[in-house]
Each structure stands twice: as structure tokens, then as C-alpha cells.
Amino acid sequence: MLAKVSMPAVTSLLYFCFALVSFHFSTIAGGSATLLWLPSGLAIAAILIAGPRVLIGIYFAGIAASLYIGNSLSLSLWFAVANTLEPVVAILLIKQLPFSKKLDHYNDYLYLIAAGMGGAVVSAFIGTMTLVAQEYISTESFLSVMIHWWSGNVLAIVLLAPLLLMLVQTSFHLALKNRKVEFGLMMLLVSYTSITVFAGYNLWGETEVSHYSHLAIGAIIWAIIRFNHQSLALIIMVFFSVGVWGFTNHQGYFFDGIKFIEKNIDLLFQYIFIVTLGTMGIAYTLKKQRTLSQALIKSKIETYICNKDDLQLAFINPSAQKNLGFEGKGWQGMSLLDIQTEESKEKLLILISEIGKSNSKHIVYQGWHQRRDLTTYPVEVTVEQIEQSGQQSYLATAVDISERIEQELHKELGDSVCKHSTQGVAICDENNQIIRVNAAFTQITGYSEEDVIGKNPSVLRSGNHGPSFYSEMWQALEQNRAWYGELYNRHEEGHVYLVKLTIKRLLHAAGNKVHYVAMFTDITAEREQTLQLKYNAEHDLLTELPNRLRLQQEFDFASALASRHDKKLALLFLDVDSFKPVNDLYGHAVGDSVLQHIAQRLKSAVRESDMVYRIGGDEFIILMGSLENDDTYQALAEKVKQKIAEPMSIDGVKIQLSVSVGGAIYPLHAEGLSELILTADKAMYRDKKSILNV
Numbered sequence: 001m002l003a004k005v006s007m008p009a010v011t012s013l014l015y016f017c018f019a020l021v022s023f024h025f026s027t028i029a030g031g032s033a034t035l036l037w038l039p040s041g042l043a044i045a046a047i048l049i050a051g052p053r054v055l056i057g058i059y060f061a062g063i064a065a066s067l068y069i070g071n072s073l074s075l076s077l078w079f080a081v082a083n084t085l086e087p088v089v090a091i092l093l094i095k096q097l098p099f100s101k102k103l104d105h106y107n108d109y110l111y112l113i114a115a116g117m118g119g120a121v122v123s124a125f126i127g128t129m130t131l132v133a134q135e136y137i138s139t140e141s142f143l144s145v146m147i148h149w150w151s152g153n154v155l156a157i158v159l160l161a162p163l164l165l166m167l168v169q170t171s172f173h174l175a176l177k178n179r180k181v182e183f184g185l186m187m188l189l190v191s192y193t194s195i196t197v198f199a200g201y202n203l204w205g206e207t208e209v210s211h212y213s214h215l216a217i218g219a220i221i222w223a224i225i226r227f228n229h230q231s232l233a234l235i236i237m238v239f240f241s242v243g244v245w246g247f248t249n250h251q252g253y254f255f256d257g258i259k260f261i262e263k264n265i266d267l268l269f270q271y272i273f274i275v276t277l278g279t280m281g282i283a284y285t286l287k288k289q290r291t292l293s294q295a296l297i298k299s300k301i302e303t304y305i306c307n308k309d310d311l312q313l314a315f316i317n318p319s320a321q322k323n324l325g326f327e328g329k330g331w332q333g334m335s336l337l338d339i340q341t342e343e344s345k346e347k348l349l350i351l352i353s354e355i356g357k358s359n360s361k362h363i364v365y366q367g368w369h370q371r372r373d374l375t376t377y378p379v380e381v382t383v384e385q386i387e388q389s390g391q392q393s394y395l396a397t398a399v400d401i402s403e404r405i406e407q408e409l410h411k412e413l414g415d416s417v418c419k420h421s422t423q424g425v426a427i428c429d430e431n432n433q434i435i436r437v438n439a440a441f442t443q444i445t446g447y448s449e450e451d452v453i454g455k456n457p458s459v460l461r462s463g464n465h466g467p468s469f470y471s472e473m474w475q476a477l478e479q480n481r482a483w484y485g486e487l488y489n490r491h492e493e494g495h496v497y498l499v500k501l502t503i504k505r506l507l508h509a510a511g512n513k514v515h516y517v518a519m520f521t522d523i524t525a526e527r528e529q530t531l532q533l534k535y536n537a538e539h540d541l542l543t544e545l546p547n548r549l550r551l552q553q554e555f556d557f558a559s560a561l562a563s564r565h566d567k568k569l570a571l572l573f574l575d576v577d578s579f580k581p582v583n584d585l586y587g588h589a590v591g592d593s594v595l596q597h598i599a600q601r602l603k604s605a606v607r608e609s610d611m612v613y614r615i616g617g618d619e620f621i622i623l624m625g626s627l628e629n630d631d632t633y634q635a636l637a638e639k640v641k642q643k644i645a646e647p648m649s650i651d652g653v654k655i656q657l658s659v660s661v662g663g664a665i666y667p668l669h670a671e672g673l674s675e676l677i678l679t680a681d682k683a684m685y686r687d688k689k690s691i692l693n694v
Contacts, residue, residue: 007050012057015039019065022156035269036244039065040123040153041160043087044116048094048101048161049168059084075134082126086153090119103165106284109229112165113277116157117150124150155269158276159237166230182226187238190219194239199246220279229283236279240272302369302398304336308385311336311352314393323400325372336396341368341376348381352394355385369398377402421519424499428516432456444499444522446492457518462488462496473503477516481505486523497524540614542592543599551613551621555673558625559666567626569666570633573680574602574640575688576618577658586653593650594657601643606636621677627665637661660688 018038039062046054062083066076093115100108128146131137137145193215195201216239223231302320306313316324316331324331324339337345344367351363362384368376379398386395418425424441428434434452442448445460452459465487476483483503488496499520506515538550546554555569562569576598583591595618602612606622613621622640624633644659662683670676 007046008054008057011042011046011050011054012061014042015058015061016065016068018042019062020068022152023065023069034152035148036152036156037083037123037149038156038160039083040086040116040120041156041158042164043083044090044112044119044157045161045164047087047091048165052091055084055088058087072134075130075136078130079127082123082130085126086119086123088119089122090115090157093118101165102169103162103229105288106281109162109280109284112161113154113158116161117154120150120153120157123153151269155273158273159233159240162280163233163237166233169230179226183231186219186222186226186231187235189215189222190235190238191242193219194242198239198243199249201246220275224279224283224286228287229280232279232283233276236272236276243272302379302400304394304396304398305386306336306394306396308392308394311394320398323371323377324369330372336394339369341370344368348383352383355383361385366401378405423519423521426452426457426518428457428518430514432516444497444520445489451492460489462490464488464496477503477505481507497522498527499523543596543614545599545603545612545614545620547613548615551611551615551623552673554611555623555676558623559671562625562666568668570624570627571664571666571676571680572622572624572633572637572640573662573664573677573684574620574622575660575684576644577660577688579618579657582655582657586650586655590650590653590655594648594655597648597650598644598657598659601646602640605640605643610636621680630665633663633665637663660684662687 022034022036022038039058043054043058046058059080062080063076066079067073071079094111097111097115098107099111099115103109103112124146127149128137128142131145132139132142197216219235220232223235297317299317300319302323303315303317304313304320305315312333312335313331316326321327321331337348340348347365347367351365355361355363362382364380364382366378366380369379370376378401380401381396381398383394383396386393418436418438421438422440424444425436425438426434426441427436433454433456435454437447437449437452445452447459469487473483473485481504484501486498486500488498490496500523501518501520504517504519506517507513538546538553540547558569561567576595579591579594582594595614598618598620599612599614602620602622606612607624609625611623613623615621622636624636627633640661641659644657647654647656649655662680662685664670664676664679664683666676669679
């Protein structure tokens, strides 16, 4: 809040003081106009620094200054309007230009002066018209007064506005940081020169003041070389201020003995104006050259300047010297061709010859540079024609592209591997959108590249996995940057297939970009084959009933569960009676069909919790889980006998068989499967014996 109040107040106070100084220095038109209006430069700089909020202070300070010297209220109000509109118009013009208030470039400086000239036209016209309207001056003197008013405002803008803008720049203070003593000595020379030459006070006798004018030139050169345009603006302001002081005392370089005539003041104004624009142009040009020179020297890119005719090297920056292995001036006397391999020499000469024939001002080519130790490295070279100290030259810049070539080789290798890989490959961006797939991807999924680019991999989902499955997958990717596993996808044609999948989360070196690479193999056939082999190992191929191996596996599980819950199991051992005669009479094909029929009847007779097994020949086993009482398995045994005893017709042959059944209870009769089968087998033989006796 304090800053918002203080800036307009400070601007208003300075404006008032500068106005009084200007009125005291060189007034015309009866004391109501001046040949130098310092507030013009202050107003434009203040608005550029602090913004339009200072305008109110400028307006009232203008009124106060005019009233202070005795002008009427109406004249003061119009003067304030004219002088307030001047910076407003200048700022509006500046906004139409590519202007920077840091004044880093000569164009910015010229734009500021040009905009100030435009604003000064408005101020001079309104102010002079007011003087005519209130009969302070005659109509005949309108043009003369307006020109002097305008030139006085412009000169103040040239002197003061750039100076104020430069003094607030951090770069100015940094330039003085380590050279304060030198700056003090320079300003001492400036003060002595300005007092002697421009104020006419000779400290060393009666020597003509003009004899010391070369010191002014020396001070300007010193400022240009060592402190750039910022200190130069300060020096010129000192020269002018002291010159004005000398003028008011009727002495100095621009006072020729005729008391305060406009001719002399015009000469002073013209001198300051020309010197300011000229020296500023030189200072900015030198700064630009110095900046370019420093950029070339500090650049990590190899930079060469060579003569156009013989390609003799005139300059090599430190980066080029280091890369080529040269120390100090070891490169002098060489040409641009001396650092090329034989192949690159021919290419360079051919391309350079094309510059003069075509409208192109530069060429770009890839070649090889040869170091001092005869090793080589690949480079991308840009050569353009320039003018160096009035001589036609070539500027060549070279970039070591060893790393780029290696990356391109790696990319080509990766592309080749991806292209020829039998694994499906899909690459997704940070938004998990597919950006690339290979041919194997299309072969496995059925989707072409055009079908999936820009889409989420969820287009492949089968629906066999729930949300938790994918949530755990993404969690693993975030924590471990990888996920391995199997999942089911859905083919473009609709069927489901199983893949073995690896997903990698790749974080780029810059740390701000992520890619996901998925590699997968269709293992559906492999898994089906594995499952089929497992099925064959655990089942009887004829009846498709589980075999003894599967019986052992399920008994182990069921017995453990029964022990945990204090339950019982029952095992029924079945043997088909008189089965051998069927094979002998009707053949093995009919015998096999009989066994298949028996298997189906057994499966239909048992409960859902019971399992039927064929353990060999005409022997079957039923494993009963969660046995409630002994009557349960005995009831099942009777039911099985009845089912098997039903006649069956096979290939027109009617066959009727019976079955002998024996049972054993776990853990009552035995705790192991073998002992339980043996017990049931013995019970079965007792049942068979009773049937045969009957």
C-alpha cells in the first residue's frame, strides 16, 4: 500500500522540481514556455516503471509549477492537460511497437525516442494554442514557439527517459559491482571535462576550453567500451547539465560571448541530440558484437570463421579447440578443409560451391571431423556466408552427433526387433493410449494398427477378470515399474484366448514422460495341451472317469477336510460280476461299451458330493464325502446294484449284469487310502461270495 502511494507522490515532487528548473533555465513566450522541458522525460519513464497511476501526480504537479511562476489558473490547467497528454500519447504509441522497457536493444531506444516525439507534438500543439488563445503570444509566432516547445520536450526525453529506465535496471548495478573504482575514476574525468569544456571553468590557466574537448571523447569511448550504453546515458546527461549551467553563467563551449541567444542554445541542443543518438548507436552495436563474441566463445557448439576464398581459419571457439585437440594458437594457418576427413572434404567443397549458384545463404550437411590425433567423430555442420570486417567469410557451426547416431542405431535395432518379434508388442503413452503395435500384435489379437492406435488397451478385455485384478496390476506397475502374469483377452472375432503378459513402465531420463510397453504371447494352445495331458493323466480314457491318481488327490483333500470338521468318509469298492464272458462272447468292443454304460449309470446313481472312479478292468470306486451315518453308504450300495442290474442293449445284444460292492469308512476302518481300499475290497469279495452262493 505504501509503494502505491509513494510512487505517485515521488513522481509528483520530482515533476514539480524539474519543471521549476526548466522554467528557470530557458523560458520563452513571456516565461510561459521553455526551450527544455525536463518533466517530459521523467513522465514517460515514470509511467513505464510504475504504471498509469502516476498520471494524477503529473497532472497536479504541472498545475502547481505553472501557478508557482505566476501563470493564471486557466493557463495552468491547459498546460497541465498538454503535459499530461504527452506521456499518455507516447505510451499508446509504444504499445503498438515491439518495445522492451529494459532498452536492451537499439531499436527499443529508438522506439522510445520516436514515441516521445509523437507525444511531444500533442503537448507542443495544445500548449502553444493555449498561449495564442490567451494572447500570451501572437499568431505569427505560433510556429516558432511550437517548434521550440517540441524540441525542448524531445531533448528532455532523449536525455532523461532512457537514463531513468536504465538506472533502475539490475544489469546496470551488476556492471558496477566489481568496477566501482574504475567507474568513479571515469566519472571524475567526466566531471572535469564537463566543467572545463561545457561550463567554461578552466582549472589550469587560460588555455582555450576547446583544447580539452578530446577528453570528452575519451570519456565517451571509455564508457562505451567498459560500461555500455547505460553509463553513456549518465555521462551525456552530466555533459548537458553542466553545459546548461555554463550557459546560464554566459560561458562555456556553446557560449560565444553573445548573451543567451537562441542560436547558441539551439546549437547546444543539436549537439547533445546528435551525440546522444550517435554514441548510443555505437554503444549498442558494440554491446551486440560483444554479446555475440561471448556467445561464440562460451558456446558448446563448435564455431569456425574462415576466409571465403581459401577457407583459411580466422577464428575457432574454445569448444572447437577442445574437441579437435588443439591448444592455444595451434590451429592458426589451417583451413576448414584440414579438419575434415577425405570424404567430408569433397562433400564440403561441392556444397560450398552451390551457395554462390543458388539463392540459399547457408548449407547443412553431415560429415566427419578429424582430430589432431587423427581420430574422427561425426558432425552436423551449418555453413553460411557472412561479412567479417569488410571481407566475405564463412561462418561454420558443427555439432557432434555421435550420441544422436548411436540413439538412431539403437532405435533402428529396437524397431527391427519389434518388427520381427514373435511376441505381440503394444506401446502406450502416459495417458495409456496405444501409440504403436507390431505385426505379431495383429496376428494374436486380430486388431490392425489402425483399429487400436489412440485407443485404450481395454478394447482387448475379455470380461474374465474383475476390477480388483486390474487394480493390483496398476499398483504393481507404479511400485515396481513392471507386472508379469497371465490373463485372458478377447479376440477381434469374439473368442477368448490366454496370454502370458509382461508390462514395463518406462520413465524417460528427463523425468517428465512415461511410456508403457506390453509384450505378450498367446499360450492358449499350450495351456489346453497342458490341461489335456493333465486330464489324461488323471482320467480313464475309456469311461472318462477319474482314475486312481485323481482318487488319491481328492482323497487327501477330502480326508483333511473331514478330520478338520470331525466328519466321516465312505469308500465303496465295486466289481462287475461275470464281465469276462461278455468280452469272450461278444468281443472287446461290446465289452468297452458295457463299461461305458456302467460308468454312466454309476454317475447317475451317486450324490453331487460323491465321486466315481475306474481303477482298472471292471473295478470301480465311489468316494462319498460328509458321511452322516452307515446307512447312507449302504443305501447307495443297494441303489448302485439295482442300477447295474437293469438290462442294457448294445448293438442289438441284450446284456444284464450284476455288481458286487464292499465298503469301508474313514477313519473308522483305516486312515490311508490304500488301507481303506483293501478293507473295501475284502468287503466286496464277501458280498460277491454271498451272491455266488445264492
